[in-house]
Amino acid sequence: MNRYVQAMAAGFVATVVLSLLMLIKGAMGVMPTLNPIIMLSGMAHAKMGMPDVPAVGWLAHFVLGTVVWGGLFVLLYNRLPGKNTLLKGLSFSVLPWLLMMLFPLPMAGAGIFGLEIGMMAPVLTLVMHLIWGAVLGGTYGRLAIRSNSETQAAG
Numbered sequence: 001m002n003r004y005v006q007a008m009a010a011g012f013v014a015t016v017v018l019s020l021l022m023l024i025k026g027a028m029g030v031m032p033t034l035n036p037i038i039m040l041s042g043m044a045h046a047k048m049g050m051p052d053v054p055a056v057g058w059l060a061h062f063v064l065g066t067v068v069w070g071g072l073f074v075l076l077y078n079r080l081p082g083k084n085t086l087l088k089g090l091s092f093s094v095l096p097w098l099l100m101m102l103f104p105l106p107m108a109g110a111g112i113f114g115l116e117i118g119m120m121a122p123v124l125t126l127v128m129h130l131i132w133g134a135v136l137g138g139t140y141g142r143l144a145i146r147s148n149s150e151t152q153a154a155g
Helices: 002-028 035-048 054-080 083-104 112-117 119-153
Strands: none
Touching: 002 054, 002 119, 035 054, 054 083, 054 119, 083 112, 083 119, 112 119
8 A cells, every 4th residue: 555545544544533523522512613514514615606514514524634634644744743653643733723723714704713712712623633643643654564564575
C-alpha cells in the first residue's frame, strides 16, 4: 500500500473517531451551537447551491478528513515536528484546527475562533482535533509498519 493510500486510510479512521466524538458531544448537549456538520452543509448550500441537509455536511466532513487532510499529512510528514507518527499526527492536527478557527467558523457566523458561541468553542475543538491527530498519526504508523513488514516478507 503506498503512503498516500495509507495516509488517506488513516485520515478516514481518524475522521470516524472524530465523528463519534461529535455525536457523543451532541447527545450530551455540550455546545449544541457548535455543529460542524450543520455549518458545512449550510456553507455548501450558500456557496455552491447544494441541498442544505446534514448528508452534505457529513460528506464534506469525510472528504476533508480523509482526502484533503490525509493527503496533506503525508505531503508534510517529513517537515512535521515529532520523532514518531503519533507526535507528527498531533502536531499536524493543529493546522486543520487553526484553519477551522479562522475560516469556516467565522463564515458560519460563530466569529473568529468561534468566540461568538463561547470560549469553550476553541478549547473543545482543539481537544477533538488533537484526538483526531493522535488517531491519524497512530494509524498511519501502524499501516506503514505493516506495509514495510509485508514488503520485506515478499522480498
